[in-house]
Amino acid sequence: MKFGFADRMENVKPSAIREITKLTQKPGVISFAGGYPAPELFPIEEMKQICSKVLDESGKEALQYTTTEGFLPLRKHIVERMRRFGVEISEDQVLLTNGSQQGLDFTGKLFLNDHDVIICESPTYVGAISAFRPYRPRFAEVAMDEGGMRMDALEQVLQENPGAKFIYTIPDFQNPTGITLEPERRKMLMALSARYQVPVIEDNPYAELGLEGERLPAVKSYDAEGAVIYLGSFSKIFCPGLRIGWIAAAPEITRKYVMLKQAADLQVNTMAQRELAAFVYTYDIESHIARIRDVYRARRDLMLKAIESEFPDTINFTNPGGGLFIWVELPEGADAANVFQKAIENDVAFVPGAAFYPNGGHENTFRLNYSNMSEEKIIEGIKRLGQVLKAL
Amino acid sequence: MKFGFADRMENVKPSAIREITKLTQKPGVISFAGGYPAPELFPIEEMKQICSKVLDESGKEALQYTTTEGFLPLRKHIVERMRRFGVEISEDQVLLTNGSQQGLDFTGKLFLNDHDVIICESPTYVGAISAFRPYRPRFAEVAMDEGGMRMDALEQVLQENPGAKFIYTIPDFQNPTGITLEPERRKMLMALSARYQVPVIEDNPYAELGLEGERLPAVKSYDAEGAVIYLGSFSKIFCPGLRIGWIAAAPEITRKYVMLKQAADLQVNTMAQRELAAFVYTYDIESHIARIRDVYRARRDLMLKAIESEFPDTINFTNPGGGLFIWVELPEGADAANVFQKAIENDVAFVPGAAFYPNGGHENTFRLNYSNMSEEKIIEGIKRLGQVLKAL
Numbered sequence: 001m002k003f004g005f006a007d008r009m010e011n012v013k014p015s016a017i018r019e020i021t022k023l024t025q026k027p028g029v030i031s032f033a034g035g036y037p038a039p040e041l042f043p044i045e046e047m048k049q050i051c052s053k054v055l056d057e058s059g060k061e062a063l064q065y066t067t068t069e070g071f072l073p074l075r076k077h078i079v080e081r082m083r084r085f086g087v088e089i090s091e092d093q094v095l096l097t098n099g100s101q102q103g104l105d106f107t108g109k110l111f112l113n114d115h116d117v118i119i120c121e122s123p124t125y126v127g128a129i130s131a132f133r134p135y136r137p138r139f140a141e142v143a144m145d146e147g148g149m150r151m152d153a154l155e156q157v158l159q160e161n162p163g164a165k166f167i168y169t170i171p172d173f174q175n176p177t178g179i180t181l182e183p184e185r186r187k188m189l190m191a192l193s194a195r196y197q198v199p200v201i202e203d204n205p206y207a208e209l210g211l212e213g214e215r216l217p218a219v220k221s222y223d224a225e226g227a228v229i230y231l232g233s234f235s236k237i238f239c240p241g242l243r244i245g246w247i248a249a250a251p252e253i254t255r256k257y258v259m260l261k262q263a264a265d266l267q268v269n270t271m272a273q274r275e276l277a278a279f280v281y282t283y284d285i286e287s288h289i290a291r292i293r294d295v296y297r298a299r300r301d302l303m304l305k306a307i308e309s310e311f312p313d314t315i316n317f318t319n320p321g322g323g324l325f326i327w328v329e330l331p332e333g334a335d336a337a338n339v340f341q342k343a344i345e346n347d348v349a350f351v352p353g354a355a356f357y358p359n360g361g362h363e364n365t366f367r368l369n370y371s372n373m374s375e376e377k378i379i380e381g382i383k384r385l386g387q388v389l390k391a392l
Numbered sequence: 393m394k395f396g397f398a399d400r401m402e403n404v405k406p407s408a409i410r411e412i413t414k415l416t417q418k419p420g421v422i423s424f425a426g427g428y429p430a431p432e433l434f435p436i437e438e439m440k441q442i443c444s445k446v447l448d449e450s451g452k453e454a455l456q457y458t459t460t461e462g463f464l465p466l467r468k469h470i471v472e473r474m475r476r477f478g479v480e481i482s483e484d485q486v487l488l489t490n491g492s493q494q495g496l497d498f499t500g501k502l503f504l505n506d507h508d509v510i511i512c513e514s515p516t517y518v519g520a521i522s523a524f525r526p527y528r529p530r531f532a533e534v535a536m537d538e539g540g541m542r543m544d545a546l547e548q549v550l551q552e553n554p555g556a557k558f559i560y561t562i563p564d565f566q567n568p569t570g571i572t573l574e575p576e577r578r579k580m581l582m583a584l585s586a587r588y589q590v591p592v593i594e595d596n597p598y599a600e601l602g603l604e605g606e607r608l609p610a611v612k613s614y615d616a617e618g619a620v621i622y623l624g625s626f627s628k629i630f631c632p633g634l635r636i637g638w639i640a641a642a643p644e645i646t647r648k649y650v651m652l653k654q655a656a657d658l659q660v661n662t663m664a665q666r667e668l669a670a671f672v673y674t675y676d677i678e679s680h681i682a683r684i685r686d687v688y689r690a691r692r693d694l695m696l697k698a699i700e701s702e703f704p705d706t707i708n709f710t711n712p713g714g715g716l717f718i719w720v721e722l723p724e725g726a727d728a729a730n731v732f733q734k735a736i737e738n739d740v741a742f743v744p745g746a747a748f749y750p751n752g753g754h755e756n757t758f759r760l761n762y763s764n765m766s767e768e769k770i771i772e773g774i775k776r777l778g779q780v781l782k783a784l
Contacts (some may be wrong), residue, residue, distance in 0.1 A: 001591055001618055001642075002589055003591055003645065004503065005503060005648070006503055006527070009502065009648065012655065013651070015651075015654055015655075036456060036457055037456075039452035039456050040452070042451060042452060044447050044455070047447055047451070047455070048447045051447070052444070055436050055439055055440045059439070060432070060434060063436070063631035063632075064631070065632045066633070068410075097657075098490065098657040099658060102656060105655065110398060110401060111395075112398050197393060197394055199393055225393050227393040239455035239456070241454055241662035243660070243662075253395065256397070256401065256404070259406060262410065262522065263404065263497065263519075263522040265494040266490075266491060266519075266635070267635070268635070269634055269661045269664055270632075270634075271633050271634060272663070272664065
């Protein structure tokens with residue numbers, strides 16, 4: 001049988017990270033490649049209590065179909081959560097999704113015709129590139145510095161790309177760099193969005209994983225005219241296995257996402273919605289998140305210290321204020337893919353950075369994850385990686 | 393903010409069924425509108441045991457990310473299940489999806505350019521129409537009779553539509569008609585698929601809900617050259633709230649679906665995958681399904697009997713061999729939407745049939761569901777509906 005695929009399939013390629021992940025499953029490999037949360041922090045005992053409670057109190061409802069928008073008590077909780085970031089919305093502006101990843105797919109579906117322009121940080125989340133690519137966009141990358149997306153560079157890209165469909169940003173502890181968009185730039189971003197009439201997609205799964213001081217107001221908190229579509233997630237503050245994220249947008253925009261969700265897969269797992277709602281109303285999710293932050297802070301500090309002592313001085317790296325990742329830049333001309341080959345021979349892994357640049361280049365970069373490995377493994381893994389880097 | 397949506401959004405409309413469902417939530421309404429399974433049959437006690445077991449034995453894994461393809465023991469079980477329908481596949485041909493609905497969305501994404509032709513039964517599943525529409529296809533409908541899609545009509549449509557992307561069929565106890573494709577026509581369908589080189593999408597969520605005699609071989613069991621993409625579901629034989637379905641196709645086709653799944657939402661809920669696997673390996677799902685069949689058989693028989701005694705003689709209806717639905721045809725010129733208005737005033741509901749015809753027309757039809765209402769309500773609801781029909 002000769003299948004006639006859609007043209008968009010030319011843009012759909014196997015994920016680079018996926019291939020790497022396979023290699024990291026070799027026994028003995030210390031992997032800083034994935035973006036997995038620390039499973040030892042999952043609230044397993046609480047989940048057992050909750051599953052019984054949900055099934056006892058509402059088993060028939062929990063196993064049945066439900067509305068596309070999602071379980072109302074959970075959406076009300078999301079409204080409360082977002083208030084802490086300075087965002088005032090109502091529950092009819094919230095749609096539950098299968099993690100924030102599905103929000104990215106729907107965003108592509110909602111906005112993108114072939115060859116439309118997406119403006120994004122350089123580098124940006126590889127999963128967003130994968131989600132958008134089937135809709136055949138062009139990517140206009142905006143340079144970053146230690147304060148996040150550079151606003152002068154953004155304005156230039158906006159001028160060069162009239163009709164760009166949206167600005168995609170991960171403002172807090174960005175994947176892959178760990179960099180955070182400065183508060184002042186958040187206001188400027190919204191001013192530019194209004195001036196050029198280009199909406200903003202705020203993808204913010206790491207918002208609550210700040211490891212220093214106060215949380216910043218969301219970009220959406222500066223949104224006077226409904227221009228920001230916010231994608232949130234419980235994957236990093238609760239667990240990723242339940243696949244629960246959300247979209248929060250202007251009411252008429254949320255309604256469009258609801259139609260896409262209904263056509264695509266009807267709804268999020270009903271029981272998972274009720275489990276998560278039971279968790280947030282029964283237990284103290286804030287102290288749960290505080291515990292995650294404590295563990296990640298120790299791991300980040302340890303990894304940074306190990307990098308400083310083990311890596312050659314010619315190598316630059318970010319100092320993330322939170323999230324899961326440290327970003328490493330080798331000297332110009334070096335190729336992280338070669339480093340990866342040597343590293344995996346020495347049983348340590350990371351993700352080469354080129355995959356995070358939709359238009360290619362930057363082969364001298366790579367991403368390290370510190371959330372998913374024990375302190376012992378962080379020390380040992382960075383030591384191995386340092387040896388590989390020194391040998392090159 | 394002026395948003396610039398994708399052209400495909402012109403094809404995305406609020407679901408007719410969704411609007412109807414809202415009306416049916418009025419207290420006192422007996423609704424034959426939805427396609428919900430009977431919640432009193434959900435294995436709630438078993439699920440409690442299973443949730444504890446999964447969390448005790450593999451809590452860290454169950455709450456973590458997993459592979460896109462899905463939990464291997466569950467895929468192995470699916471391979472075994474499909475063997476009973478005469479389908480021989482291996483587990484690397486199986487991808488877990490969020491219900492079979494997601495398989496429909498991915499099928500549109502995989503195959504459809506704007507204006508491509510889909511060949512489908514007339515009428516067909518309204519959720520498939522919704523899933524495909526964002527990919528902007530044209531629908532070529534094939535007339536049905538009591539033996540399912542008519543093969544002479546199919547051949548004519550194939551001749552008239554060279555380059556059609558696929559033939560979409562629900563062969564067993566079709567939604568909405570309850571009609572089953574005769575075994576002989578399954579062979580002819582595959583012969584036509586081969587002759588015209590058009591693949592077949594076999595959407596088969598009701599396969600195991602036959603209420604008489606033996607189960608039929610799947611269309612895919614006649615598939616010699618990997619031309620059939622099979623969409624399966626646990627929603628009707630276990631529960632829909634967990635959102636677990638699957639795609640089974642030729643290995644290279646499954647790999648493409650895996651890439652789409654990864655880009656769209658990474659994976660199905662990990663815990664739900666492990667719960668379902670624990671259920672099928674711990675309990676006897678076959679006797680669970682037998683119990684569902686017994687209940688549905690009694691409800692179907694009762695509804696058919698009530699229709700015969702309560703509906704005017706000018707009205708035709710199908711006699712489904714299984715599944716969840718009976719299809720009703722009013723005399724030519726009647727409008728089921730008007731009947732619906734009168735019916736809802738009398739606290740009884742159904743789905744007007746026009747929504748099941750992608751190219752419109754057939755306003756004189758409607759769909760009745762018998763799986764989700766008690767025997768008392770079936771008797772009372774059909775009586776109310778009979779009164780409405782007689783008054784018109």
